Amino acid sequence: MSIKPWRKAMKYHQFAKTLPTLDQQILELQEIDLYPVDLAQYSFGQVAQHVYRHFLPDFRSQVTLETQLHNLLVDENQDLFSYLARINETFNSKAFYNVALQLLGFFSPQDFSLADPLFAMTKFDLPYLDETNFDFNTFTTAIYQLLNTRCQNGLLFLDNLANRGYFATNLNARKQQRPLFFNGKAQATFAADQFIREVVYVESDLDTDHDGQRDLLQTTIIRPKVANSFIKLPALYTANPYFLGTTDTKMNDVDVPMAIKNPGDAREAVDKFDQFHEFSTKPVSDNQNDPFANHPSVITPNNVGTVTLSDFFLARGFASVYAAGIGTRGSDGIRTCGSPEETKSTIAIIEWLHGDRRAYTDRSRQDEVIADWCSGHVAMTGKSYLGTLAVAAATTGVAGLDTVISEAAISSWYDYYREHGLVVAPETFQGEDANVLTNECFSRQKDAGDYAKIKAFYDHKLKQMIHDQDRESGSYNHFWEVRNYRRDIAKVKCPIVSVHGLNDWNVKPKNVFKLNQVLKEAGIAHKVILHQGQHIYINNFPSLDFYDLINLWLTNKLFQQENHADQIFPDYLIQSNLNESDWQTPDDWQATAQKSYNLAIDFDHKGDSEVRFVDDGVQAFHDSKLKDLAWEQAFIQEDPRFSQNQVVLKTSSLSNELLITGRPVLNLRVKSSANYGLISAMLVDYGEANRLTTRPQILEFAARELGYHGKQENTMAFKQASQATPAKLIAKSHINLQNRTTAYQNEAVQPETYYDLQLPLQPTYYHLPAGRQLGLIIYATDMGMTIRHENNLEYTIDLANSNLTIHQG
Template sequence: MKLNQFGRLTPNTATQLKELDLIGFDADPDLPFAQSLAKNYRLLFPEALNATQQAQALKAVAVDDHQTLATWLDTEPTSMTRTQFYAVALQLLGFHPEFKNLAKSIAQMQNAQLPTVDADLATTTTFLEALYLLLNTRTPKLVTYLDDLANRGFFEDFQADKQTPQYLFFNGKSQAVFDPRQLIREVVWVESDLDTDEDGQRDLLETTIFRPKATDLGTKMPALFTANPYFHGTNDEQVEAATHIPEPNLVVKTQSHTKADVTYHEPEPLDLPRAQASGETQTATSYASENGIYSLNDYFLSRGFATVYSAGVGTQGSDGLRSVGGPSETASAVAVIEWLNGSRRAFTDRTRTTTIKAWWCNHKIAMTGKSYLGTLAIAAATSGVEGLKTVISEAAISSWYDYYRENGLVVAPGGFQGEDADVLAVDTFSRLKQAGDMLGIQAKWEASLHAISSAQDRTTGDYNAWWDARNYRNHLNDIRCDIVSVHGLNDTNVKPANVIRLFNGLKNLPIQKKLFLHQGQHVYLNNVQSLDFTDQMNLWLTNKLLDVDNGANDTIPNVQVQDNVEPQTWHQYAAFGPSQTRTLNLASDWTSERSSFADNATATFKSEHDTSASFEQAIIQPTSAYADSRLWLTQVPLDHDLILDGTPEISLKLWIDAPTAILSVRLIDLGEAQRFGETASIVARDGYQLGYDFKTQDIVEFAPAKATAAKLISYGHVNVQNPVNAYEIQTVTPGEPFNVHFALQPTHYVLPAGRQLALIIHGADMAQTIRPTAVVNYHLDFANSFLKLPLR
């Protein structure tokens, strides 16, 4: 077990003693050594409610292989060896070392990547320094030891003698001194500037707030806002009916476009009347019955951060229609932020008669969330809205074209073949769940859905103004807040290109930007055991939303990447991307038995009764039913480790016997080996506690799975009629050579010595592209084809 930690601060001794005193320890350096140990060790058992229970707890801990901590403290020691201190520490942290192995405590701490002091404890000050470090050390329960103590009641009475509840900061982070069981749960309706259902009234946006009771007692708190289109559920039955069957024909494109043709222009804002409210209140009239959906938000409730959810325009409880990442959805997220920053109205109910302010908010907001949720956080950030101080987006889309399209092709997000923007509109239009609400909106909804289906253009797959309106990277220069991006290197749903193109686009902006890349698929990171993501985000949000000068910008590495070979190992870099590139010629640097193939993948897919998932595995195997529908190129086994870091690019010269075709490329790690599974395994069910007597979540970890012969490293697709970009086309004449150049998915990948690189060139991708039935013959000119690899 490796408990990597990058969010821990190392203040000077005076600061450490001051902070220990602040949280209730006796930090007097002049106190006799034995007395300091006796007093402070007893405080590490907050569940022990009297002296008798504390004494019993001390007896349950061994200091070495022949005496308990209680017995040893009775000897009134004048010093403590490192081995003794960490023998005790391992047990306090939640490890279970055998008593015969306590003498190996230093090695066990180091094996777990846990910090230790450098010398034996000979003075009270050195004991207090070791105690401070221990409190900031991670436990197998994912949290720090002080967090673990808080989860057992250490801070239960912290606010008891305070007229106005106060924050507590330790090691630069906000501590769990607010009771998460005493939440004010309420719903308000934020007034937007939209009228997406064209009823002549401003769309109201239902917004749910969970805020600690301390806000009613005068404590102003920041807000963690999650724009969650799924908050009121999804329309699964309707989605099944709306999902597209992958088309059997790839059209021949005849019309090219210019950049001007595909550029979106914002329409003039609507001049909408404002409701004439007759009163104002601080008391909501609707109880929030829905629960929060993100454990990171829940973790911060006890640390003095309110959490806010809004499903947005076109969802149950709100007005309007969905636009699938369009400007109206950005505007609805921004409207909620503006209510939180004090510049926009909300009402206590849909009658619009009584207004209510976010009077409890300190006007500092962060946005959080994964996938569509994180996407809307990025969208809101590009507005430059005041009060939004930071975004923590995970597996987020930065351009919707890169989600549903690629280089002039219709593609599907991994695992959802046949999904498209219109399908997602159906899925998230939760107003469908209320029959009474739909009585007056059905016709508008059907017209809106038809417009989305037409504008998304499944016929050509080209980039157009509709997609341009959903390209948030067009507006990166408007971002004013700091950005934390999290993404799975094996995410085939929101592919890594979305986050890397965003991160690269932020490079020259005067904001802070951090990047986390893990080995998983489309998942959150905060409950992965090997990384202190939650603790780092505590440092980050305490700085951004509570104005604590804790050095978060410099302490948190710019880029953190999980290794794909060594379990539970994370690397820190100043930047993402290669230090050098290597260009490989497909003729001289690779070996292949042939340079031509006929793409019969659709017929094989049907005869093999494959699914998208089984195709993904079959196409990359050395022996495959799809062998005749691909080219298989290999290199000799490596004599040294190779680290890919960045975006591979491929340039191909070829000719085909048709006027159009799909071209797909896969880069493969070849060789029998145990590789990481793309789904994290449960380490401890409900082991991650989010607060004292509060919610829990499973602790998970990515680990090597059973041995396989090959693993996908990166991949890409292109419509051969789109060799330059996704809106200009070339005419392909059967039998005449042409060139294409396109990027594969970005990656960070360690290829160990002894393994091989393999390159697969094929046609239609049964898992991601449409599935043409026409057989196309491909002929590659390897001598004039190249693969450029980014290397660290």
């Protein structure tokens, strides 16, 4: 058998592990029927036989069960069936862990040697007891720990047992249809083939389509079937504007002149778009607890595009709730991209789940439907726009929202579509802006009859948005002010978990960095997971126990199980850029120690302390036929076609590793040949190396299930690139010279006049190994992100009066 190389190097970190007292271990083992209730009547040997037979739930006849016990070796010469027949009062630890590794999905001799299983346990970073022989007490702890040990596919052993039918086989039907907890985590006791699916229409206080009626919001629910109506379940709610489809929308033109702004405060400009009528909140019915007043759903959803994280938790007793929001297919209203109205439509669903808002079975508004199955405890989940709306909801302090799990989330829409007074696009989406995303998600257009009723009003509002977003100036105005969720951080009442890629140039890392700063200042719990990927989910990465951490967290926050989640979950969990399996837990993202590099002294630079470059590369870019990302790579590697458009500075080769944490800051003295201009900067890792990829690769297809009869999931990981590359982008940033003080204050620029500006780059956490060079590229137009103005501006940098400051870990 050929074993893939990644399996030999993988470490299976378990940050969510916890070990209760021995008495608690026994109680929990009895609760899941792994230990018999009448335990005192069993000898040690009988307990061991009982346990291992239960470890094979998918082999239900005596013959097949014994065959599998014969297939498990305790050493080179003896199988488990024979060994169990002979044990009395102790169980040899080497035999135990040889069997454990096989049960966890590892192979001998390819993955481990039967002569030394503890070497493999250490190599894979799996927990074990360092004892020669186990008596009943230590055997109990070893078994309990084994159930909470991660398998080769990254799931806990107990999770894999559940997926193979353990709970379906060993728990009676009524016990299966209720929440069950083990090791502080909810267990997969609900079968996927018994989920209830329904659609309701939540009534909001909004009238964003100006038709004189409250906007109805179509909401899709998938929930486990419970044993009786007294069992209430929490909900994982995802606000997903893409949920019911998107439309083809043309990007904005980026090959346009750069504007010269009039001095002044951009926030004083009038925002006409964000003016909508709103009703007062309608009180809920007095008969909320009357089962005869509650009507069943009359619509069953089909082809639902679910979130994998929510799918995982469905089997564990968490309902999944999805709503696309105002302006989407099946709902009323229009899309407003990040506005307060969008946020209010988002939290309306939480208010219904909490019992504070009305909903109906259909659009006639005749028959009310109550979320009587819901405990009123809600968490929000999702990536990108989905995670963004979770952050937005948290900043309202809405009752019922107990926590947020946001991945790659925007915390200010200005930081998504703008930067320091410039229009700056998300990576690979050059020309996108609020108007584009609004129209893309305005899926009411898919229903011709519905669209015809509101087209004129929508077209009018879209024109207002195009004006108010102000692509001409790029300054921070009122339109962007109301789309800055960090303004309302004082209203946040729930803890937040953020997951973000350090190589995400779509939703750039400063969104989560700035969110972390204001949450810390407000004293609100914020757990941050930073990985080496781009704009992705990471739940299926075996090197991190992501599902277990989130299970621990949600079980605590939504089921109110005391499991010490706040203490166990690290405040910062950061993946190294040198090793996919290296997850670090620093005290903070940004270290306090600083190191400053003078651009004239500390970088290898030949010539005068004043250097110049010309910003005339737009035509060369178009002539090259390169796409945005290809241009960026060529630019970093000093392609001669673009060399006159940049100043490239490099340190000498590092004698020791350098850890760059948080936000590097470039303090620059610069002048432009005109009365306007921009500066961009890249921080670069130079040196030939087989670097870690930023796009994950599939390790195994359909490697694991998300519950009994549940969906299957591939496992993925970042891998070392097969070919060496000469350089890699660490961080970048851009600034308008007219906004050198703030993004909202427009200032005049005099030609050939030096200005001092401070340019914070995107935050990072980057290990630069010894032998590499730290590089800095200073340029102007970024072909993949900024406006591409064809010009011939010349910029001069005073290197002696410029420096780069980093926070050194």
